[in-house]
Amino acid sequence: MSLSKAKIKLIRSLDQKKYRKEHQLFVAEGPKLVDELIGYFNCKLLVATQDWIQEHSNYHTEELILATQDELSKASALKTPQQVIALFEQPQYEIDNKAMQHSLCLALDGVQDPGNLGTIIRLADWFGIEHIYCSQDTVDIYNTKTIQATMGGLARVKIHYTSLTEIIKQNPNIPIYGTFLDGENIYDKQLEQKGLIIMGNEGKGISDELQELVSHKLYIPNYPMNKESAESLNVAIATAIVCSEFRRQASI
């Protein structure tokens, strides 16, 4: 069976959040990413070249379509499509609202860039952070650029869109961390291996409402310290440095 125009149209429509929501599907491309995800999510459709099919024998999909590289290009959102495009069902799970009581969790307050969100999921995976709570105005996790940037982290990190204020109020007396220009030097501060780290929007940082709920204000020092010039770090970069420092302290 070859790749029909209707299927190409379906795949391309999933570039838009509206259709991802309607179909409850998301797209992953390329052998590496698809290999990572195929054991974790229900695969509705695989469009793959002969090469990919020959190299893979043990996978489950509801539908498999053999495609030429040319057909794959028509369905792909990437500049250089590679071997395979998969449509996965969006997982439905109840998120553990109390996870921050015994483990370190992340909250994203209005992160807008799909690549930043994907990169944060990938690094959360690296640093063993299982739960990410996103404010409702955070970019959609199933955005194709986000999925590609996660590098499979999506298989192990659980993402929940919710009211961050609500979730913090459900967990009284738990450390709530955030980064601020007037925070305490993170390298000098004793950090717990549980609680919630809030990271803010690319331009505006953490919203006023949430700032009031932060119990520990942290600062990533620049170098040489207190210079005025370099004004900020990208949100994914700041998240990485904060998570690395938490985990470093766990090891000493």
Added chain:
Amino acid sequence: MSLSKAKIKLIRSLDQKKYRKEHQLFVAEGPKLVDELIGYFNCKLLVATQDWIQEHSNYHTEELILATQDELSKASALKTPQQVIALFEQPQYEIDNKAMQHSLCLALDGVQDPGNLGTIIRLADWFGIEHIYCSQDTVDIYNTKTIQATMGGLARVKIHYTSLTEIIKQNPNIPIYGTFLDGENIYDKQLEQKGLIIMGNEGKGISDELQELVSHKLYIPNYPMNKESAESLNVAIATAIVCSEFRRQASI
């Protein structure tokens, strides 16, 4: 004077490396970035809306064109163009090949993603790293996406395209750091505040030739340690964690 078709064509042509090289120019967009760069680089052309011009009085440009938002959109590489587009001259400078003897420097071995390069320049600025040496196959610094991601870091960080092998050989007995899966735990390793940190290509890491020149192999531990699942970190993320750890050790 309004924005001519020829000027729009010139600006748009600078999306391509070939034309950037031919004209020795690069493009920066948006009030924040242009404000950061305008004191540092020679400005050949500003295309700006009335709003921007009213708010700015003290700047130097060889040519200023008042444009409507509509005209600006035609010249812009961004989805949501903002107030001003600037063409700057590419700076010509001799890079200090010996800087690693007294300060911490970065080397990028074939980094391909323009966003990654821009993000690395921005974080180098934060961590006071003044010199970045790029292998010839590293993505062009003057790529518009790179420039936008630097957030002005370009004004303070000097980038030099060169043979990394050569530059290392010119600096014998200087610590050369790189990250490897079989490296030493970076948190436990005493790090010097001078030398060169090599970061590799997104897919292939550090090339074989350069690997042999690394004197200190570092590893960013995942958490919990030695788990098999999460397989890698984005190169800009890894660079950030490494630089943060170097600078943390400088403060203790």
